[in-house]
Amino acid sequence: xxxxxxxxxxxxxxxxxxxxxxxxxxxxxxxxxVPARPWVGAAADDVAARVFGRALxxxxxxxxxxxxxxxxRPAAEPGQASAWVAAGALSDALDVAASLASWHxxxxxxxxxxxxxxxxxxxxxxxxxxxxxxxxAPR
Numbered sequence: 001x002x003x004x005x006x007x008x009x010x011x012x013x014x015x016x017x018x019x020x021x022x023x024x025x026x027x028x029x030x031x032x033x034v035p036a037r038p039w040v041g042a043a044a045d046d047v048a049a050r051v052f053g054r055a056l057x058x059x060x061x062x063x064x065x066x067x068x069x070x071x072x073r074p075a076a077e078p079g080q081a082s083a084w085v086a087a088g089a090l091s092d093a094l095d096v097a098a099s100l101a102s103w104h105x106x107x108x109x110x111x112x113x114x115x116x117x118x119x120x121x122x123x124x125x126x127x128x129x130x131x132x133x134x135x136x137a138p139r
Contacts, residue, residue, distance in 0.1 A: 007131045014085045014128035015071050017121045021064030021088060028057025038110040039099070063088045082132040089125025092118045 028035045032053025036044035043049050067084035095118040099111060106114075 010124070010128040010131050011071065011081075013124045014067065014081070017124050018064045018067035018071065018085070018088065020121075021060045022068065025057040025060030025062075025064060028053050028060065032057065039106070039114045041107040041110075059091065063091060082129045085125045085132070086129035089122045089129060092122035092125060096122060 024035055032050040033044040035057075036049050036053040040049060044053070063084070067081065067088055070081035070084045073081060096115050099106060099115045099118070103111060
């Protein structure tokens with residue numbers, strides 16, 4: 001693999017993150033306590049957590065479907081894809097920030113899993129969005 005392969009690799013990573021976002025969102029809409037339990041523990045069964053879980057699921061479905069649709073466009077036209085991927089990366093980074101704000105109240109082991117997966121998705125999305133923007137910048 002060369003440096004020239006990096007944009008294509010990051011684009012594939014962005015597709016994978018977007019697809020995972022849709023799957024997680026659909027799961028949260030149907031069974032909100034399932035994806036919430038690793039994040040907030042036993043509180044995932046509370047009605048408030050279920051409502052917020054469904055709302056976050058809807059957000060993830062919308063962001064994921066928007067990114068997937070935009071990523072289907074030719075790589076020569078990355079503007080919309082870059083914006084959708086950047087929006088998803090921002091939401092993942094804010095999920096990490098929300099976790100850090102309540103770090104000591106979250107389940108000891110799974111807080112690392114949630115922060116790591118959201119942080120990895122945020123970094124992948126940010127790198128893909130920035131690479132995409134750089135590729136379309138006039139030279």
